[in-house]
Amino acid sequence: MLDMIVSPVSLGLLFAFFGVGMVGSLLLRKKDEIANAWSNVWVVLGSIWGMLLALGVLINGSTISSQLQFSTFTQLSMNVQVDRLSAFFILIISLVALFASIYGMGYVKEYYKKYSIGAFGFFYNAFIFGMLLVVTASNGLLFMFAWEIMSLASYFLVIFDKDNRDSIKSGYLYFIMTHIGAMFILFAIFLLYKYTGSFDFTVIKQQFSTIPQLVQYSVIGLTFVGLGVKAGIIPFHVWLPSAHPAAPSHVSGLMSGVMIKTAIYMMVRFYLDMFSPIPVGFGIVVLIIGAISAVLGVLYSLTEHDIKRLLAYSSIENIGIILLAIGSALIFSALGYHDLMLFALVAALLHSLNHALFKSLLFFGSGSIIQSTHSRNIEKYGGLIKAMPLTAVLFLVGSMSIAALPPFNGFMSEWLTFQSLFGGVQIHSGYVVWVFVFGAGILALVSGLSLAAFVGAFGSTFLARPRSENAKHAKESSGWMIAGMTGLAVLCLAAGVWSGEIVSKVKEVASAVTSTDFSLSLPNVGTSAISDVAGKATISAPLILILSIGTVAVIWLLVRYGVYSKQRVRVDKTWDCGTDLNGRMEITDSSFAHSLIRIFKRVLRPTNQYDVVAEDKPINKYALPKSRTILLDIKDVYYGYIYMPIYKAILAFSQYIKAIQSGSVNLYVLYMFAILIITLVVGV
Amino acid sequence: MQDYIIYAVQVVLVPVMSPLLVGIINKLKAKIQRRQGPSIFQQYRNIWKLLHKDEVISSDASWITRVAPYLIFAVTVVVGISIPLFSSALTLPTGEILTVVYLLAIGTFFMALLGMDAGGAFGGFGSSREVTVSALAEGVLIFSFLPLVLIAGSTNLSNIVQTVAANYSYSIAPIILAFSGFMVALLAETKRFPFDNPDTHLELTMIHEAMIIECSGKRLAMMEWAAANKLFIFSALAVTMFFPIGVAADLSTVSIIVGIVSLLVKVLLVGVFIAILESTIAKFRIFKLPDLLLTAFIINIVALGLML
Numbered sequence: 001m002l003d004m005i006v007s008p009v010s011l012g013l014l015f016a017f018f019g020v021g022m023v024g025s026l027l028l029r030k031k032d033e034i035a036n037a038w039s040n041v042w043v044v045l046g047s048i049w050g051m052l053l054a055l056g057v058l059i060n061g062s063t064i065s066s067q068l069q070f071s072t073f074t075q076l077s078m079n080v081q082v083d084r085l086s087a088f089f090i091l092i093i094s095l096v097a098l099f100a101s102i103y104g105m106g107y108v109k110e111y112y113k114k115y116s117i118g119a120f121g122f123f124y125n126a127f128i129f130g131m132l133l134v135v136t137a138s139n140g141l142l143f144m145f146a147w148e149i150m151s152l153a154s155y156f157l158v159i160f161d162k163d164n165r166d167s168i169k170s171g172y173l174y175f176i177m178t179h180i181g182a183m184f185i186l187f188a189i190f191l192l193y194k195y196t197g198s199f200d201f202t203v204i205k206q207q208f209s210t211i212p213q214l215v216q217y218s219v220i221g222l223t224f225v226g227l228g229v230k231a232g233i234i235p236f237h238v239w240l241p242s243a244h245p246a247a248p249s250h251v252s253g254l255m256s257g258v259m260i261k262t263a264i265y266m267m268v269r270f271y272l273d274m275f276s277p278i279p280v281g282f283g284i285v286v287l288i289i290g291a292i293s294a295v296l297g298v299l300y301s302l303t304e305h306d307i308k309r310l311l312a313y314s315s316i317e318n319i320g321i322i323l324l325a326i327g328s329a330l331i332f333s334a335l336g337y338h339d340l341m342l343f344a345l346v347a348a349l350l351h352s353l354n355h356a357l358f359k360s361l362l363f364f365g366s367g368s369i370i371q372s373t374h375s376r377n378i379e380k381y382g383g384l385i386k387a388m389p390l391t392a393v394l395f396l397v398g399s400m401s402i403a404a405l406p407p408f409n410g411f412m413s414e415w416l417t418f419q420s421l422f423g424g425v426q427i428h429s430g431y432v433v434w435v436f437v438f439g440a441g442i443l444a445l446v447s448g449l450s451l452a453a454f455v456g457a458f459g460s461t462f463l464a465r466p467r468s469e470n471a472k473h474a475k476e477s478s479g480w481m482i483a484g485m486t487g488l489a490v491l492c493l494a495a496g497v498w499s500g501e502i503v504s505k506v507k508e509v510a511s512a513v514t515s516t517d518f519s520l521s522l523p524n525v526g527t528s529a530i531s532d533v534a535g536k537a538t539i540s541a542p543l544i545l546i547l548s549i550g551t552v553a554v555i556w557l558l559v560r561y562g563v564y565s566k567q568r569v570r571v572d573k574t575w576d577c578g579t580d581l582n583g584r585m586e587i588t589d590s591s592f593a594h595s596l597i598r599i600f601k602r603v604l605r606p607t608n609q610y611d612v613v614a615e616d617k618p619i620n621k622y623a624l625p626k627s628r629t630i631l632l633d634i635k636d637v638y639y640g641y642i643y644m645p646i647y648k649a650i651l652a653f654s655q656y657i658k659a660i661q662s663g664s665v666n667l668y669v670l671y672m673f674a675i676l677i678i679t680l681v682v683g684v
Numbered sequence: 685m686q687d688y689i690i691y692a693v694q695v696v697l698v699p700v701m702s703p704l705l706v707g708i709i710n711k712l713k714a715k716i717q718r719r720q721g722p723s724i725f726q727q728y729r730n731i732w733k734l735l736h737k738d739e740v741i742s743s744d745a746s747w748i749t750r751v752a753p754y755l756i757f758a759v760t761v762v763v764g765i766s767i768p769l770f771s772s773a774l775t776l777p778t779g780e781i782l783t784v785v786y787l788l789a790i791g792t793f794f795m796a797l798l799g800m801d802a803g804g805a806f807g808g809f810g811s812s813r814e815v816t817v818s819a820l821a822e823g824v825l826i827f828s829f830l831p832l833v834l835i836a837g838s839t840n841l842s843n844i845v846q847t848v849a850a851n852y853s854y855s856i857a858p859i860i861l862a863f864s865g866f867m868v869a870l871l872a873e874t875k876r877f878p879f880d881n882p883d884t885h886l887e888l889t890m891i892h893e894a895m896i897i898e899c900s901g902k903r904l905a906m907m908e909w910a911a912a913n914k915l916f917i918f919s920a921l922a923v924t925m926f927f928p929i930g931v932a933a934d935l936s937t938v939s940i941i942v943g944i945v946s947l948l949v950k951v952l953l954v955g956v957f958i959a960i961l962e963s964t965i966a967k968f969r970i971f972k973l974p975d976l977l978l979t980a981f982i983i984n985i986v987a988l989g990l991m992l
Contacts, residue, residue: 385746405793418782419839425833433992437985440826440827441985444822444825445820445822445823448819448820448822451793452815452819455796455815458797460800463801536839539778539780544762544778548787555757555758564736567738569738570740570741571741572740572742572743574745575898581803586805587809591808592812593812594812595971
């Protein structure tokens with residue numbers, strides 16, 4: 001049975017599922033219901049197949065590889081390979097895609113009769129197809145091809161709400177940024193081709209150490225920038241907070257939860273598998289950039305009132321946390337601490353899985369809220385826990401996971417990340433230790449701030465009283481949507497409780513990637529506990545769960561029935577100091593985060609604009625003004641200090657270069673001739 | 685049989701002794717202010733009284749208000765079971781620095797939600813300040829343990845207690861520095877001066893008291909008791925982790941009794957320190973607090989620098 005699943009044929013079948021989904025949705029585009037059902041059913045089938053395939057590879061440990069050679073394009077071989085690392089990411093993609101499609105069955109109904117559902121189904125299937133191809137491609141050109149399918153399909157999903165000018169604008173920014181990133185990667189792949197003579201990843205892996213050092217460094221740098229754009233690390237993140245929210249919510253969940261992880265996959269593939277040796281300095285750079293992304297990501301998510309932008313910024317934060325772990329793994333690998341490297345890589349991979357689960361859950365939750373309140377502004381919510389009790393519980397599970405509260409899954413991977421940074425603090429290698437101290441400090445700050453951000457988000461969305469008419473009349477979302485979210489919420493808890501077993505599987509993935517002996521670290525990993533590298537500190541999620549639930553139950557029984565069981569509970573108005581409480585008196589998201597914003601004002605640069613409109617005819621100098629407006633905002637430092645200067649420089653350069661554009665054909669022929677001569681001279 | 689008794693003592697020690705600690709602090713503060721003050725057992729009477737009262741719950745509140753007080757109390761009990769109190773030989777896998785910090789974070793999370801749940805103007809601001817202070821204090825808390833982690837080579841609390849006791853003279857300076865950093869985190873996490881005034885509901889000073897303003901009856905008792913537990917837990921951590929003198933290394937009767945007595949004496953000293961501190965300094969402005977926490981963080985870094 002396993003051998004049948006773990007075979008090139010079944011891999012081909014996996015892609016065929018999405019292919020059928022793509023073509024079928026287009027053919028059935030006349031009927032919205034059928035097109036939607038068709039596209040989602042094929043994604044569901046494909047995802048289940050993908051999960052079986054991935055689990056087969058993970059359990060079996062064998063590698064699927066297949067090649068398809070074209071006689072005309074000798075270099076573009078359809079060279080796909082599924083090893084444990086690929087299988088792990090196929091599993092992540094399939095898990096989220098499965099629940100996204102179940103959720104999508106209900107969610108897409110909003111767009112019936114408005115936009116073409118068939119086209120949506122086409123791009124939706126193509127998007128997942130592209131992601132799966134990215135994590136299986138084992139050839140540079142095929143990989144770039146897959147990367148483009150993924151980017152273009154997601155671009156069309158971002159601009160799906162095409163009547164909205166904002167989403168067109170966000171899509172445009174996304175399009176530009178993602179292609180700048182792709183150019184960097186493409187350049188690196190061509191460099192590799194020049195020096196190794198092949199696009200094949202296995203050949204590149206064998207020959208990487210033979211190419212000149214300067215080229216090695218350029219390749220590492222170029223790929224990191226290129227992948228960094230896709231992963232959304234700061235300062236290349238500008239597209240992410242606008243593009244992810246613009247897409248329909250289940251696609252946002254896929255983009256934030258899964259698509260940015262393909263960049264993480266490529267980083268692990270490049271830096272820990274293919275490119276070796278990696279200089280220690282690069283690991284330090286990755287760690288520091290990860291730390292900066294994490295802390296800035298969470299600070300910006302605190303300032304957001306747009307629920308989906310908040311979640312998008314928090315994705316930047318989590319990518320930062322993953323990079324903290326990957327950076328540590330790279331440093332450990334360069335310094336020769338193989339057990340710690342394995343540990344840090346496990347942390348990175350586990351956090352990739354966990355973040356995919358809770359972030360897509362939260363995006364789906366936000367989609368449900370947006371559908372029933374018709375607003376993305378948290379200030380317009382409030383009190384939704386009464387109208388949408390199920391969504392509230394599910395969103396709470398997501399918030400607790402992302403705030404790293406035990407026994408949910410976010411805690412487990414953050415624990416591992418902490419432990420690998422602590423492990424780094426304990427190595428005796430001079431200044432590098434301080435990099436780990438810095439990383440650990442940032443991680444501690446970040447986890448505290450993300451708790452603050454999600455208390456604020458959950459509290460001002462679901463608790464207290466509604467702050468708008470739409471929030472008052474909100475309704476619980478449809479069964480499909482609840483089902484999709486419930487699946488992910490259960491997985492968030494399950495991935496926390498069974499983290500011991502998951503870690504032992506992820507450890508096999510990590511040791512296969514880095515070709516290290518996996519008996520090295522995590523000695524006491526059992527079915528119910530994870531331990532640190534030294535094996536002294538352990539955590540056991542089942543124990544935490546049982547202990548907490550047991551204690552709550554015992555205490556509740558004792559207090560409720562043991563002492564004064566005749567107690568009466570009366571429901572009455574909140575104490576209001578003698579006024580009538582209304583929705584405007586409770587705390588809102590912006591005031592909730594305001595003290596933290598003030599504390600970090602050097603980083604966030606909050607701006608306050610006061611606008612006072614005076615009375616037309618002031619009676620005396622003390623007359624009250626007609627109206628006052630206060631606009632609290634955050635200055636976008638990246639546009640101001642990074643992107644605008646680049647834009648202006650390009651513009652100035654273009655002005656300068658305009659001089660040679662005379663419009664005369666003869667002159668252009670002369671240019672071509674000159675270039676030809678120069679090329680020939682340089683070439684010879 | 686004896687082992688079961690010791691385990692039972694470990695389970696109930698924190699909830700049983702914590703109201704007494706708060707009572708002693710209040711009594712001492714009253715004495716310093718030349719007042720008679722309530723009896724040191726007043727907290728037990730308060731909790732007992734509140735447990736026998738009817739409750740009022742806001743009509744705007746959700747199930748969060750109903751569940752959170754029990755959950756917050758339970759979390760402090762679980763942490764109380766997990767940490768080494770009087771013996772480092774009692775170990776649970778939850779007795780680990782990060783687990784303890786994040787278990788307590790569950791309490792912070794639900795307490796902040798509870799503050800927002802009733803929709804009053806006070807509760808929300810309390811929540812906002814609570815998450816602000818605890819977000820910044822978390823780094824200080826974890827980093828004050830880091831020198832100890834370096835000594836022990838692990839984050840396991842029992843392990844730390846054992847190794848710190850063995851290597852005491854060797855690294856006394858970093859331990860003292862890290863301890864002072866921890867004390868700042870203690871004041872921040874337990875909402876004492878100069879972070880919060882535990883005695884009043886005055887608008888300008890309140891963090892903890894603002895969040896529980898809508899609680900009454902049994903739920904208020906749970907919240908007050910949980911706050912006392914948290915104070916006891918942090919005091920116990922301060923004295924057993926940084927000064928593990930007298931902590932039993934085995935489960936023999938003599939060493940356990942020595943362990944319990946020395947724990948209570950040392951926690952009492954922390955209580956005296958808090959009482960004197962609260963009588964001599966004023967509460968800080970809320971935007972001065974980050975400076976204090978940053979100072980504590982830097983002290984911890986210095987302690988770490990001495991170790992490396």
